[in-house]
Amino acid sequence: MSNRYIGQPMKRQEDGKLVRGQGRYLADLPSENLLHLALVRSPYAHARLLSVDTSEALKCPGVVGVYTSSDLPELYAPASAPRDAHGIPHPLLARERVRYAGEPVVAVLATSEALAHDAAQQVFVDYEPLPAYPEPLQAETAPAIHPQLPSNVALTRKTVAGEVAEAFARAHTVVGGRLVQQRVAPSAMEPRGVLASWDGIREALTVWSSTQMPHDLRSAVAEKLGLAENQVRVITPDVGGAFGAKINVYPEEILVAYLARRLGRSVRWVEGRGESFGATIHGRAQVAELEMAFDAEGKILGLRGRVVADLGAYALETTLGNAPGTMLMLQGPYEIPALELEMLGVYTNATPTGAYRGAGRPEATYYLERLMDMGARALGLDPAEIRRKNFITGPFPYKTRTGARYDSGAYGEVLQKLLEVSNYPQLRAEQAQAKSQGRLLGIGLCSYVEITGYGWETGGVRINPDGSAVIFTGTSPHGQGTQNAFVQIVAERLGLPPERIRVVQGDTLAVPYGMGTAGSRTLSVGGSAVLKAADLVRDKVARIAAHLLEAAPEDIELLEQGWGVRGTDKAVPMEQIIATAFNPRKLPPGLEPGLEGQASFALKDANYPFGAHLAVVEVDPETGQVRILRYVAVDDCGVVVNPLLFEGQQHGGIAQGIGQALYEGIIYDEEGQNRTANYLEYALPKADQMPPMEPHRHQTPSPTNPLGVKGVGEAGAIAATPAVVNAVLDALGIAHLDMPLTPEKVWRALRR
Amino acid sequence: MSNRYIGQPMKRQEDGKLVRGQGRYLADLPSENLLHLALVRSPYAHARLLSVDTSEALKCPGVVGVYTSSDLPELYAPASAPRDAHGIPHPLLARERVRYAGEPVVAVLATSEALAHDAAQQVFVDYEPLPAYPEPLQAETAPAIHPQLPSNVALTRKTVAGEVAEAFARAHTVVGGRLVQQRVAPSAMEPRGVLASWDGIREALTVWSSTQMPHDLRSAVAEKLGLAENQVRVITPDVGGAFGAKINVYPEEILVAYLARRLGRSVRWVEGRGESFGATIHGRAQVAELEMAFDAEGKILGLRGRVVADLGAYALETTLGNAPGTMLMLQGPYEIPALELEMLGVYTNATPTGAYRGAGRPEATYYLERLMDMGARALGLDPAEIRRKNFITGPFPYKTRTGARYDSGAYGEVLQKLLEVSNYPQLRAEQAQAKSQGRLLGIGLCSYVEITGYGWETGGVRINPDGSAVIFTGTSPHGQGTQNAFVQIVAERLGLPPERIRVVQGDTLAVPYGMGTAGSRTLSVGGSAVLKAADLVRDKVARIAAHLLEAAPEDIELLEQGWGVRGTDKAVPMEQIIATAFNPRKLPPGLEPGLEGQASFALKDANYPFGAHLAVVEVDPETGQVRILRYVAVDDCGVVVNPLLFEGQQHGGIAQGIGQALYEGIIYDEEGQNRTANYLEYALPKADQMPPMEPHRHQTPSPTNPLGVKGVGEAGAIAATPAVVNAVLDALGIAHLDMPLTPEKVWRALRR
Structure with a gap:
């Protein structure tokens, strides 16, 4: 292929429009004759639903209807579950019990959004609170929140390969412990929203949704409403971010479609910013207990332990996918001769979790890259050195012991390139010099391989x-x-x-x-x-x-x-x-x-992009504040069609990875209340906290497709979190601290 | 092919909707934020445009803009013209001169349709009237209404085949004379309309139009507005009839698209019922002078003469097509050894003409079938007999002397079938008996071949x-x-x-x-x-x-x-x-x-459906009123996929054919004023004037396509007019009367 257009950094056709604020999102669609949906959501994380009084709401101005689950047929949002898992689907409106704070209970339709929200305040629901289990380790042994299940454990998986006991028995060094992947909120700039319009003349439904999957939504709406797929058209207007969170077909999408059809009208729901913290899936949310065994040279002998994934209260389409994805990628770019891994997915009294940028790979990569740094520290090796010793060198395609089949790989080369472009030896020298001046500089590395397509x-x-x-x-x-x-x-x-x-x-x-x-x-x-x-x-x-x-x-x-x-x-x-x-x-x-x-x-087989990232941080010993001084990325996603798009994905992914490392985290209290359900409490990274980024690329064409490309959308979010955490812990000289590495947490660690 | 569905009289999926009045036509589209266009049209058929005063209109409530041609770029509706013809395109708004009563002069945009029409009344235009030439024979020799042309003759065609002079010299009988195909209004139940919406964000225009040709309209709008075709989307809502009149891209369609883009808004124009008589093309509008020569046995020896087609004031896309189409079909289903035909297309001070159900074939068929009946009358032959003597019998494909290539034909068989199913000999006996009782019964035949696809x-x-x-x-x-x-x-x-x-x-x-x-x-x-x-x-x-x-x-x-x-x-x-x-x-x-x-x-070659129709009429000698007692049709359009659709087309076509024969006709006075521009003056046939129809079919599969089908949309409109006129003249015993055969005209003829 020639190079007239492919490989050129051509500007995006839509940028002018977006920069001028002229995108047209769900909430911008023409609203003539619309009915607006507001949802009364549960204030309790776990409660029996005793009664609902809608009489006052029905008297409110502009109200067209107020609906509880008993006014609807028994409908659920679709759940994707492996055969051996218990995928409990999310009801459109709560039935008998509520299982997380924010669960929709009553639907109010009115002629304006404001009137719908006003009327929703006049709905009175009687609850009988039940004990709430918002944390997965707690929920693992608690009474089942879904009575039809024996316990809250919905999914278990085991991977055993090689002689693990023997590996750990002969290990020179074993590192590990509890590693927490905290709950985070995907935080798309545009919250979710859906508008459905029933055309009684053509007996056809048009659904506009801020979704990633229009055809999937079409199939779900058709199936749930008993329509043929040729009666349903799904259109996505401009969509302002999604990060995996808009893969799922949510209860609100089916509900709006159902009400539009039932009333023969147009109905819209636009998620509020605060509502989004409870109503849209969260990502990550795992607790791992992992150990890695090394020989005296730093070669990996084995990996063992278990990962408990917090599913939240119900299974949406991506809820049960993160944990198996984590298992699949837990070998990373390394030769690991023996593995024994267990994975649990546990229902909790919390917002359902699901795919968030990386969806399984960031978790796996974080665990591995933390363990590698712990190993290096224990063995007195340079973090680059210990990685180099353990890389898979082929031949490709390479089958991992966790079930992946890497199409191509050059893990040593990308790390080498990273060390060169970042001038790693000099960085280490600067670090030593800074230390002598009482400054806390840290250098963090991350080698990763991920799966795309x-x-x-x-x-x-x-x-x-x-x-x-x-x-x-x-x-x-x-x-x-x-x-x-x-x-x-x-x-x-x-x-x-x-x-x-x-x-x-x-x-x-x-x-x-x-x-x-x-x-x-x-x-x-x-x-x-x-x-x-x-x-x-x-x-x-x-x-x-x-x-x-x-x-x-x-x-x-x-x-x-x-x-x-x-x-x-x-x-x-x-x-x-x-x-x-x-x-x-x-x-x-x-x-x-x-x-x-x-x-x-x-695509017959997935492709497996890889790369190596490096972060240089400085920790302020007085405040615990972390500043990222440099961020260098070398990503290999095969042939690059447009370097600007490629770098855009690097930038955004790294930003989100940094967010998880340093700032973000959903915190539930003991009663299952989300104490971080707004952007004062939930700290998204800000522009001034972003380092200047040095994005580089390495190109190993993928044999899986005629373009030779792999994906790049998630690389930054996968690699940046461990790179930054490793850098901070390198600065602090501490084996491990759980994320986010907030000033308070760092300050306290420095004081210990 | 099996017969599970093809060939079955399956009901139309949309009928329930249409019968319940739930069709969604252009005027039914959602109208949020619409601007409405009203047009100030010329009251004169021919005048110089001296000045336009828009100041009062601009002060009217709701008015957003008032535009004359000098406010617009020089834009025209598209005109299709053969290379050797002068296709003068229609300006969006009149420039310097108006050339027919109803020509758009000034465009008024307002926030409601009523306000736009009110403001249009406050536009004052100064005209200097010029002599008007609404009739083609008059216009042929009048000063050119388009100064850039030498005369009003825009198109001439000649067809000469065989030894015509010799044929007429040795003829036993020559019949003929002036045969007028009066101007008729296509009269779709839904007038025209167009709505255009400019999306400044996507730089894209969506155009809804009551058109027959969405892709053609897209190309025209894109070209006229300087857009790429991928920036223009054309959608047709339900369209309530068209009959060829909505093939053309009209000035209003370009104008609405242009104003929508210019203002970045949504603009709609819906044609008024009365407006439609001036603004939408008329059909037919020819004057023929033709002679046919027969030998003593009734075999055709030759056909000669000329046809003058009235083009109206400008060429729209179908304006210059009717006359060549008439020429092409002027051999009909008959062997005609010698032909000398001349065709003129003449601009007149009248509404442009164009394709109307049949578009050339009804005119040709009418001339031939009138001449055949004149010949039968002159030679004392039965009308069936003289047709039978002259049918083309093949082999097929058969090339006519006028340039057509009939794919298949069985003209004798369909006539024979018609005579059998109608019991023709008995009909003639009844006619003779009725005559003896002083009743005026008439039997009319029409054999036809037409062109479709x-x-x-x-x-x-x-x-x-x-x-x-x-x-x-x-x-x-x-x-x-x-x-x-x-x-x-x-x-x-x-x-x-x-x-x-x-x-x-x-x-x-x-x-x-x-x-x-x-x-x-x-x-x-x-x-x-x-x-x-x-x-x-x-x-x-x-x-x-x-x-x-x-x-x-x-x-x-x-x-x-x-x-x-x-x-x-x-x-x-x-x-x-x-x-x-x-x-x-x-x-x-x-x-x-x-x-x-x-x-x-x-389709490599067109297909040529054919058939034979018979009408039985009774004329009331006291009033001249014609009543159709029976109507029998045998149409061969090849394989029939759905007999209900087939019969629906037969019914509708026959109704319109009867309309032209007995009732319809646009009349211009000497000043070019349309004296029939409403349904009190312009007589569409009514349900109680329709005879019970006896539709039959004959199936000669067409070799031109894998389904073996031909078209049937125009057969009835082609055949019914001559069948009914022949029947009335048969009842009256008169060689010819021009259409429409109104009671007054028949009564006067009976008195002569």
């Missing part, structure tokens, strides 16, 4: 008679700008100017099928489908050019002056080819008129 | 994961219900229940490309594309079934119990095939996931 995707390329083109993709991004990369692919293959190409996504009418945007699948799966579609068009273009030039189609190439035979002056401009394509009388026999390609691409 | 079309079939299906077609009907036939085709080929299939049409986003619905092209071109798409899906279904059954794909058939091998009990249900199609891990190698087929079909 899954499933299959459709892609389409349509050329209009005037030569403008449209790309159709079933991926459905939420701010990433991935569509710009698709434009580059099509421009490259067809020789069309990028500004003449538009992308249609997030529309189940216009796009045949799609699995949405998640798991960093967009480019390797969706991009490959678009490439295939472009090449179907390219093939037809070549056949038309060959016909016009009286040449053989296989000799036709895209030249400077048009499509022609290389080395000759015979070429036809694209305009003439398009005109011919739309005129059947001029087409060669056997070619149908029109210029459209529709393809799908199935 | 052109261009190419896209078709798509998508199966969703739940087994519901969507058909995509570029045809865009306006009440015909053709989509029901597409459902039958797909149900037949894929074994899906018809109620699980929906059709998407009239949307340039969802449909790759399309040429719309006109010229009775929908089934033979659009249906064939849908069939091809269904067969692409069928092929994939067979390959998946073969894989699941370990059989060969070519052995797989659709059986009662699913897809399997005939004669075995091996079969898999469609549900399992669909589940496999959406799961790449279960698919055989080489098959992409998904179940969607997209095809296009190009």
Whole structure:
């Protein structure tokens, strides 16, 4: 492939619009004749529902209806659960019990959002509080919060490989302990929202949702409402961030669709900022007890322990996926000869958890990278050295003992590149010098391998008679700008100017099928489908050019002056080819008129991006405040189509990784009340806390797809957390502290 | 093909909705934030535009803008013209001169329709009246109304074949004279309308229009406004009739799109009922002077003369098409050894003319069928006998001397069938008996051949994961219900229940490309594309079934119990095939996931339906009132997919044909004022004037397409006019009277 467009840092077509505040999000959709939904949510984390008095609310101005679960058919949000797991689905409105603070109990519909919220205040619910178990270790042995289950343990998994007992018996050094991956809130800039409109004439429902998965939502709405999928159209307006949290089909989405159909109206719900802390999934939320055994040289002998995942109160579609994902990735980029790992997923009286940027990989990487640093410390090795000793060196594809199949890898090379671009030896020298001046400098490393891409995707390329083109993709991004990369692919293959190409996504009418945007699948799966579609068009273009030039189609190439035979002056401009394509009388026999390609691409095996990150921090001994002085990233996600998009993902992911390391964390009190349900208490990283970032890349093309790409959406969030934590602990000279490493926590540790 | 669905009289899916008044037409679209356009139209048929005073209008409440041509760029509605013709396009607003009464002069935008119309009354325009030439024979020699042309003759055509002078010299009998095809108003139940909305964020325009041609409108809007086609989406809501009149892209459609873009707003225009008489094209509007020569036996020796077509004041897209179409079809189903025909298209000070149900074929058929009856009368032959003597008997394809290529024909057979089913000999006996009682009974025949289908079309079939299906077609009907036939085709080929299939049409986003619905092209071109798409899906279904059954794909058939091998009990249900199609891990190698087929079909040659109609009328000698006692039709449009749709077209077409024969006619006075611009003056046929119809069919499959179908949309409008006129003249015993045969005209003729 040539380099006219692919590989170029082309600017995002939508940025002007977004920067000027002109995006059109769910809450911006025209609202003529809308009914607005407000939800009365449980103030208790666990309680019996005794009675609901809606009489006052029904008298409120503008109120059209007030609904409890007994006014609805028995409907649940969809839950995805492995066969051996207990996936308890989330009811649309609480039935008999509430199981977390924030669970929807009563739905109020009114003619304005304000009137709906006012009326919701006039709904009176009688609860009988029950003991709440918001923490997973506590819930593991507590009475089952779902009476139909024997306990709160919904999922158990075991991985045993090699001789673990023997490995630990002969170990020179064993490190480990309890490592907590705290609950965090995905915190998309735009909270969730959904608008549904029932067309009684066509018996069809249109649903606009701030979702990552329009086709999945369509299937869920159709199934739950007893409609055919061809009666439901899902459209995503601009979506202001999602980070995995908008994969799930939530109770509110089914509820709004149901009420719209029941009343034959348009109904909208827009999640409030504070509401979001309780109503949208949280991420991470695991407690690990892990040990790693090393020999005297620092070679890993074994890994053992267990991870308890906090599921929250119900299973949404991604709730039961994080824990198995953590297990899958717990070998990381290292040779680990023996493993014995146990995994539990436990229901708790807390907001359901689910996929959040990385979804399993950040947890696994954090555990491994903490253990590697603990090992280095115990053995007196440099953190770079101990990693180097243990890297998997191939051959690839490489099967791990945890069940992954790495398509490619160059773990030593990326670490080496990181050490070079960061000038690691000099950093260590500066650190030593600073120490002598009483300054606490720390250097943290993270080596990682992660998994991206899954499933299959459709892609389409349509050329209009005037030569403008449209790309159709079933991926459905939420701010990433991935569509710009698709434009580059099509421009490259067809020789069309990028500004003449538009992308249609997030529309189940216009796009045949799609699995949405998640798991960093967009480019390797969706991009490959678009490439295939472009090449179907390219093939037809070549056949038309060959016909016009009286040449053989296989000799036709895209030249400077048009499509022609290389080395000759015979070429036809694209305009003439398009005109011919739309005129059947001029087409060669056997070619149908029109210029459209529709393809799908199935990824047989996932791809496994990898990289190495380094953070340099300084800890203020007076205040415990951490300042990140440098942040260097070397990421290998295969071929890069647009370096700007690539770096954008690096920046954002690293920011979120830093957030978890230093600032963020959901805290429930003993009664299951979220004490951090606003941005005064819940500390998102701010711009002035971000270090200057030094993003680099290394390119090992992936053999899993024709573009040679892997995903990059989650790399930063995976690598930055351990890199920063390792750096802080390196500065402090302490084996471990649980995140977030807030000034208070660091200050107290310094005082110990 | 089996007969489970194809050929069955399945009811139209949309009828319940339409019968309950729940159709959603242009004027029913949500109108939040709309601006409404009202047009100030010229009261003069021909005048110089001296000055326009908009100051009072601008002060009117709700007015947002008032525009004259000098406020706009120089834009015109698109005109289609043959190379040798002068296609003068219609300006959006009159520039310097107005050329017909009703021409738009000033555009008023206001916040409601009523306010816009009120303000339009406050626009004062100064005109200097000029002599008007509303009649074509007058305009032919009058000063050019378009100063850039040498005369008003925009188009001339000549067809000469055989030895015409010699044929007329040796003729036994020559008949003919002036035959007028009066101007008629297409009179769709829903007038025209357009709504355009500019999305400044996406820089995209959505246009809803009551049009027959959404993709054509998209191209026109994009070109006129300097947008790319991928920035314009055209959607047709329900369209309440069109009859060819909504093929053209009209000035109002471009104007509304332009104003929406200019103001960054949504703008709507809905044509008023009275406005429609001036603003929407008229049909027919020809004056022929023709002679036919016969030998003593009644064999045609030759045809000569000229046809002058009244173009109206400007050329819209179909304005210059009727006259050549008339020429093409002027041989009809007859052997005519010698022809000399001249055709003129003349600009007049009248509303532009264009395609109206039949568009050229009704005119040609009327002339021929009148001449045949004149010949029969002059030679003392029975009208059936003289036709039988002259029919083309093949071989087919048959090339006419006028340039047509009949794909198939059985003209004698359909006439024979007509005579049998109507019991013609007995009818003649009854007529003779009635005459002896002083009753004026008349029997009229019409034999016809017409032309249907052109261009190419896209078709798509998508199966969703739940087994519901969507058909995509570029045809865009306006009440015909053709989509029901597409459902039958797909149900037949894929074994899906018809109620699980929906059709998407009239949307340039969802449909790759399309040429719309006109010229009775929908089934033979659009249906064939849908069939091809269904067969692409069928092929994939067979390959998946073969894989699941370990059989060969070519052995797989659709059986009662699913897809399997005939004669075995091996079969898999469609549900399992669909589940496999959406799961790449279960698919055989080489098959992409998904179940969607997209095809296009190009019609190489038009198809030529034919038939014979018979009317029995009784004339009241006291009042001149004509009553149709029987109406019998035998139409051959090839394979019939849905007999209900077929008969619906027969009924409607015959009704409009009767309307032209007996009631309808636009009358301009000497000053070019339309004296019939409302339904008190313009007499549409009413339900109680319709005879009981006896529709029959004859099926000669067309070799031009895989379905073997031809079009039927225009047959009735072509055949009924001459059949009824011939019957009335037969009753009166008069050689000719021009239409419409109103009681007054008949009464006066009886008195002569």
